[in-house]
Amino acid sequence: MPLPPVTDADEFAIADTLDRMLLWARRKAPTRLSATSITTLDTLHLHGPQRISDLAAGEGVTQPGMTTLVSRLVDEGLAERFADPTDGRATLVRITDAGRSVLADRHRARTEAIRADILRLSAEHRAALLGALDALNHLCTSSDRGTPR
Amino acid sequence: MPLPPVTDADEFAIADTLDRMLLWARRKAPTRLSATSITTLDTLHLHGPQRISDLAAGEGVTQPGMTTLVSRLVDEGLAERFADPTDGRATLVRITDAGRSVLADRHRARTEAIRADILRLSAEHRAALLGALDALNHLCTSSDRGTPR
DNA sequence: TATTGTTATACTCTATAACTATA
DNA sequence: TATAGTTATAGAGTATAACAATA
Numbered sequence: 563m564p565l566p567p568v569t570d571a572d573e574f575a576i577a578d579t580l581d582r583m584l585l586w587a588r589r590k591a592p593t594r595l596s597a598t599s600i601t602t603l604d605t606l607h608l609h610g611p612q613r614i615s616d617l618a619a620g621e622g623v624t625q626p627g628m629t630t631l632v633s634r635l636v637d638e639g640l641a642e643r644f645a646d647p648t649d650g651r652a653t654l655v656r657i658t659d660a661g662r663s664v665l666a667d668r669h670r671a672r673t674e675a676i677r678a679d680i681l682r683l684s685a686e687h688r689a690a691l692l693g694a695l696d697a698l699n700h701l702c703t704s705s706d707r708g709t710p711r
Numbered sequence: 712m713p714l715p716p717v718t719d720a721d722e723f724a725i726a727d728t729l730d731r732m733l734l735w736a737r738r739k740a741p742t743r744l745s746a747t748s749i750t751t752l753d754t755l756h757l758h759g760p761q762r763i764s765d766l767a768a769g770e771g772v773t774q775p776g777m778t779t780l781v782s783r784l785v786d787e788g789l790a791e792r793f794a795d796p797t798d799g800r801a802t803l804v805r806i807t808d809a810g811r812s813v814l815a816d817r818h819r820a821r822t823e824a825i826r827a828d829i830l831r832l833s834a835e836h837r838a839a840l841l842g843a844l845d846a847l848n849h850l851c852t853s854s855d856r857g858t859p860r
Numbered sequence: 861t862a863t864t865g866t867t868a869t870a871c872t873c874t875a876t877a878a879c880t881a882t883a
Numbered sequence: 884t885a886t887a888g889t890t891a892t893a894g895a896g897t898a899t900a901a902c903a904a905t906a
Contacts, residue, residue: 596896614865627897629866634896651864651905679850687846694843697836701828745873764887776874778889783873800882800887 606657755806
């Protein structure tokens with residue numbers, strides 16, 4: 563069976579819906595840590611140790627801002643700094659076990675909250691969502707860097 | 712053709728992916744106004760005039776916090792206050808044309824940014840996304856209230 | 861001289877507490 | 884007395900500017 567064609571208008575409709583999703587998402591989900599702290603921890607978790615400047619660029623904050631943020635994470639035991647063996651100027655940051663634990667707890671809680679909404683959907687809608695998971699995952703992982711400010 | 716069954720594990724997978732989407736989303740999208748300002752304007756746009764206390768509950772902030780936020784919006788000409796004819800204690804807030812314009816501009820810009828990522832997906836993925844739009848829209852609109860703090 | 865990171869300072873946002881006005 | 888909203892104060896988070904150390 564041939565795939566349905568995806569037109570310009572369709573692409574716009576997809577983007578439009580996803581943007582509305584983001585507003586929805588923003589209204590759920592209060593977290594103890596700031597949103598930037600969470601995404602920074604997530605980056606460290608997924609991609610391993612990083613420089614301050616790389617983290618800053620990736621999260622769309624300034625370098626001094628990232629220094630402060632990392633200091634907070636270190637104070638709370640969620641991350642740690644260590645010297646970059648290849649560059650005396652640089653500092654590398656790595657997530658700790660406690661940091662991973664915070665990330666896991668938060669993810670578990672939020673997943674449960676979202677799941678409650680999914681249960682209210684029709685079987686057809688859930689099936690459609692299931693069919694789009696792979697696409698959504700690609701979307702999230704392909705280009706997860708923000709635009710610099 | 713019968714629908715594929717949606718199991719508990721599937722529901723979890725959907726919720727899991729959506730939560731990852733939210734982290735992705737957070738990394739895109741810097742906005743001039745705060746996230747709460749945007750969602751508040753969006754609520755006023757979608758559901759009409761509201762009381763301060765209702766807005767506060769809906770956005771998951773305190774009543775004094777919403778007073779301040781609304782004052783900012785009013786100062787910028789994006790919303791306006793008027794007396795509730797049915798309750799002398801209450802103030803109603805309504806979005807202005809300028810507010811709608813800000814919302815539209817932001818939506819347009821973000822939709823365009825997301826669309827760029829969609830263009831990098833395969834035709835199959837885009838088709839799957841298209842098939843899930845209705846489900847996603849239901850998800851966003853069914854229960855768009857945040858949990859109170 | 862350019863780059864990496866930190867410190868100093870100021871501004872925005874939002875929470876808690878105390879207050880005013882109306883029901 | 885309870886409810887709607889505001890004002891006062893404090894704290895978190897992040898930006899810009901100035902600085903120190905290394906490449």
